[in-house]
Amino acid sequence: MSETSGRPFRLPAPGRPDASAGAAAETAGRPFRLPAPRRTGAPGEHASETTARLRPVPADPVPDEPAAPFGRSSVQGTTTTRPAPPPRPAHRPSAPAAPVTPDPALSWSATRPLVSFGEPEGYDGDARPRPLGRRGASQAAAAAVCLVLGLGLISGAVTGSWLVGGSGDEGAPSTFAAAGSLWHSVPVDQLFPPTVQGRGAGPGGADRTWTRIAVAPDSDCKDAFDPLLRKALAPVGCERLLRATYTDATESYVTTVGLLFTTADAPGMTALANRFRKERLDRRSDLMPLPYAAKGTPAAGFGAPQRASWTVSVLTEAPVVVYAVSGWADGRTVDDPQPAGDAVEADATTAVAQAGLGNEAQGLADRVERDFRRNVRSASEQPS
Structure with a gap:
């Protein structure tokens, strides 16, 4: 334990218990590639190890995923984790993520609600929605009444002008x-x-x-x-x-x-x-x-x-x-x-x-x- 207190702790790669720290540094400049499908088990502890390693829980293999759009991933045992992407400038648009083939059972398109756009609606005098562009029977009747009243007022004005001697061609x-x-x-x-x-x-x-x-x-x-x-x-x-x-x-x-x-x-x-x-x-x-x-x-x-x-x-x-x-x-x-x-x-x-x-x-x-x-x-x- 005293030999490792002066440097950061690194977990060795799976299957290579005696790998040196330089091997991890050697892969820092290369693009990241996802590991092979997870294995069903992990090797036992080596006699030269001074500390107990964490043992991953065996899991079923998952489909290959494309490389993360930001930075590179770190491998710990047989589990792959991706670091959080760095903050983007507010004024620069983000690059689109690489397409991902979703699981059909978990696809958003399969579960999103169906939206349809119908004819816009207004509201009548009783606050009930009605399609715009249509007139109710009461509105049509009111418009007819207004027209009749307007014509009556005009004819009444003309008649009154005739009776009091307006500016027509012929007086009353x-x-x-x-x-x-x-x-x-x-x-x-x-x-x-x-x-x-x-x-x-x-x-x-x-x-x-x-x-x-x-x-x-x-x-x-x-x-x-x-x-x-x-x-x-x-x-x-x-x-x-x-x-x-x-x-x-x-x-x-x-x-x-x-x-x-x-x-x-x-x-x-x-x-x-x-x-x-x-x-x-x-x-x-x-x-x-x-x-x-x-x-x-x-x-x-x-x-x-x-x-x-x-x-x-x-x-x-x-x-x-x-x-x-x-x-x-x-x-x-x-x-x-x-x-x-x-x-x-x-x-x-x-x-x-x-x-x-x-x-x-x-x-x-x-x-x-x-x-x-x-x-x-x-x-x-x-x-x-």
Whole structure:
């Protein structure tokens, strides 16, 4: 025992009790190979051994296995053990292990559960799973109800718009009739306010303020229009004509605005509006309205030769034609009048356009028409 205390203890290889330590070192550089199948017994102790060796338990031979993927194995007796593999770097992938022929009785593939992928499921209102993409009978019924309700709301909105005189091509019968009677049921200050604010109505978006200087007595249409314009308006008839003349804040311009109440029905007004639009009758200088010149006012000299710009609008939801005509307040004549639709263009360079007379006619007519529509809505909403 004293002879071996200074060096590490090594077990001799089986069957070679007298092998030296150099024999084990000699095999360190060679690749590891598995030993032959285990023997059924171990040799007895040799007389030269000073210590008792461990005796392996005999076992049945096992199939050959491939070499371990890491390092080499150490042999102790007839039992083979493999050292644990060294730690791998986290960023380097590990080399795949050599294929191993598994025991069919212990194979994982023979014992793993069978997994199948079916149609994905959702959940209904009662938290019960149902396949996605299918609708239950209750959902289909709810969708049908929503569709019916939506169509009902839309049709109701359209009907309500028709009853209160919306922006359709033809007004409702009640609204149309109410509009035709406003000439004798609405005060003149509501049809032609004493002061009209034209915010952004001037050239370049400038504000305008118009002051009423004269109101003509209500009358028929005799001598109220030039013969050609009277002929164009004849299909809708003439129930009553209302007119008023305004001037701007500087009293440089005068503008007459008129409301012609016709005897036509809604289809007749629609036909006239279509003709004016298709034939561009509102752009013809021989179809300009006549102004109303009141004595003792800045519009005293405002006659036919002083007409500079004009606009004509045929309404379809009311039996009314709205028009306006403008000119200079100093009585100067105009040889080349221009329709307001052309004079308000940004690139218009005529004297009428540069002076803003197109904005005077168009801006005042728009606001009088807006007030008239408001009066029509108020009249149609009142109980009869």
